[in-house]
Amino acid sequence: MIDLKTVTMQLIDGEADGIRICRIEGESLVTVVVPREKLAQAKALPDLPHRGVYYLLDEDHGVLSRVYAGQTTQGLARLEAHKAKKEFWNLAVMFLDNENNIDRDVLDALEAKAIDFVRTHGSYETDNAASPNPRISPYKEQSVERLHESVLWRMQVLGYDLDRLEVGPSSVETFHTKKNGIRANGRYSKETGHFTVLAGSIIALDKPIIKNNGALKAREDLFGGTIGRATLTDDITFRSSSTAAAFVLGGSQNGWIEWVNDRGETLDEVYRTHKEER
Incomplete structure (x- = not known):
């Protein structure tokens, strides 16, 4: 039946x-x-x-x-x-x-x-x-x-699955963003959900952060009142990919879509969207 x-x-x-x-x-x-x-x-x-x-x-x-x-x-x-x-x-x-x-x-x-x-x-x-x-x-x-x-x-x-957990390849895979000419690299941990922005990444300090206190505090601690663009000298880890993206790009960002690997796949595509196929 x-x-x-x-x-x-x-x-x-x-x-x-x-x-x-x-x-x-x-x-x-x-x-x-x-x-x-x-x-x-x-x-x-x-x-x-x-x-x-x-x-x-x-x-x-x-x-x-x-x-x-x-x-x-x-x-x-x-x-x-x-x-x-x-x-x-x-x-x-x-x-x-x-x-x-x-x-x-x-x-x-x-x-x-x-x-x-x-x-x-x-x-x-x-x-x-x-x-x-x-x-x-x-x-x-x-x-x-x-x-x-x-x-x-x-x-x-x-279509709003609250139990959609990360699955995917090893967290050593590097993701990047090139939005607005800003090149930054990072790595995601599927175990913790944290995202680490890697040293050498370019940070767009000329664009203010919107509605993300974690990203805003990290900028203030590292760069103070610096404007323009800056290069990150040490790795920095955030609780989420969206906070990491906001830290790098300013504005309000969706890290699941903004961070992309070398194959052109978003973080969401690698760790969540295709989990049934893996």
């Missing part, structure tokens, strides 16, 4: 990359995908539940550079505060239901699972500093597990 799930997706204004509402036959949980710039329009949509968990994503064609998980009892209105205070995200994915199906205890436990998962899985940075540990009745644990599994499955179906 074939096990089937029927997913219904509604595209607001018919836009494939706009607001999307997804439902699964036989389940009450509603998934709402909201591009940051469409938040005001999304908030005006009627008859959407208000309780559940959500993810804020720094996303580029399915590649996740940064993820934040949280809970809401206000539905889409919760995103207003994040729009004002968190600059990194360009997409929100919310999983909503009513309080009869997600009570306070279940909501707290579901959020804790979501936060713990993004802190321990995937090849992305997270804004969640710690995993909460709420008390949950043993009679509700199965419900929380089932909801979390459904959330992860739906994220995967949408």
